Amino acid sequence: MIYKNIIGVDISKSDLDIASMKSVKGYQMYKSINNKTQILQCFKRILKKEKLKKEDVLVVAERTGIYTNPLLWSLVEEGYNLWIECPNQIHASKGFSRGKNDKKDARMIAEYGYRHQDKVKLCELTDDNLVSLQYLQSERELLKREEAKFKAQITDHKGYVKKGDYDSRKKRYTSILVEIKTSLKEIEKEIKDIIKSDTKLKHIMTLLLSVRGVGQVIATDVLISTQAFTKFTTARAYSAHVGVAPFQYTSGSSIRSRNKVSKRANKRIKRNLHMGVNSVIQAGGNFEKYYNRKLKEGKEKMVVINALRAKLIHIMFSVVQNNRKYSEEHVATWT
Structure with missing residues (x-):
């Protein structure tokens, strides 16, 4: 499908820079606070001002982790055509450039959307249970990395520093490791409970666990x-x-x-x-x-x-x- 208008969005933690593409070199710039209500109001203003219909508009943005969520929640629920692309893909296609700012990035994203309309993959809202699982999994990996750091400190320092200094550090780190292990158990329980509560996810897990070499983590x-x-x-x-x-x-x-x-x-x-x-x-x-x-x-x-x-x-x-x-x-x- 060929879209009549392309809108590029550069996402940061606090706000969005929005470039509405009129032609290959013509842009109208907008700005919005990065929350669901403000984003919806901003896009309604854009459609009204430029006399556009949302079915004729393609909104393109980079994936920036959790900061993308307000844009995703607001636009997909309202029926906008939203394409969230891998940032590496966008930056690899831009060619040689000097300097960087958010407005320039928004225009670059809009141009990427204009030139690659044949590759569009429109977003759909992910199942809530999968979103929760992904969030829990990222927390689990964070704690696992921290656990490995504290364990390494306890192991590596033994015999190389004064015994009193080592013992006091080991005591502190051991208490931290106990807390981390408790949190990991809670996370793993939450993950299992979510999967058990969802018929589809539970069935897929049963199929995967039937394969030799595939345990709960994989x-x-x-x-x-x-x-x-x-x-x-x-x-x-x-x-x-x-x-x-x-x-x-x-x-x-x-x-x-x-x-x-x-x-x-x-x-x-x-x-x-x-x-x-x-x-x-x-x-x-x-x-x-x-x-x-x-x-x-x-x-x-x-x-x-x-x-x-x-x-x-x-x-x-x-x-x-x-x-x-x-x-x-x-x-x-x-x-």
Whole structure:
């Protein structure tokens, strides 16, 4: 669909800079406070002043984490065409530029929307339970990182500072670690309760947990990051997102690099998949057979493990898309 008017929005914590695109070089600038009521009032003024209909307007913005939510809640609920794009995608397409300010960024976003209308993916409101799970998961990861820091301090300093100083620090850090563990237990309970209360999410979790090597952490990660398997429709696309899909790197006759994975990846999920694959290999079965066969063929260990990480993703997508639990009786032709 070709939109008659493109509006670019640069989002910050406190306010929005809005650029309504009249032509490739003509813009009308607006400003709004970043809350639901003010955003709606601002866009109503824009439509009235410029005599536009919201079905003819495309609003483009960068994803900026939680600061995007007021724009998402206000516009999608009112039926606006909202496209929230990855900021890396927008900045990679802008070419060479000097200087930076919010108004300039809003115009750049509007121009990106104008030039890439064929790539538009309109936003829909995510299920409330999935939003809560994502928020809890981010808190869990934050606490996990803090827990690792305090544990490292206790371990690394022993024997290298005065005993009295060390003991007093250890006492303080141990009490903090107790609080962190209590909070982690509360978060994990909340996550489980939300999943149990939602029939769809509970069913998907049951399917995922039927796969060997997929525990509660991996299953929850995959459920949230795929938005209950609606954000990614293929295992290959999700493998690329996680960073286990190999890509070709060649140019003419001079550059002939071997296929390798991209560093643009969700490394936390990739790390968890790595541990899941290792546990399945040690338990024996199809993964162990494949692993040993490839090593005998001369493949590098990490290349084989990466292939098994991708295989695990394909199995998870398969059980969900076929709505059937994983069965060990299934004969795997890839081993």
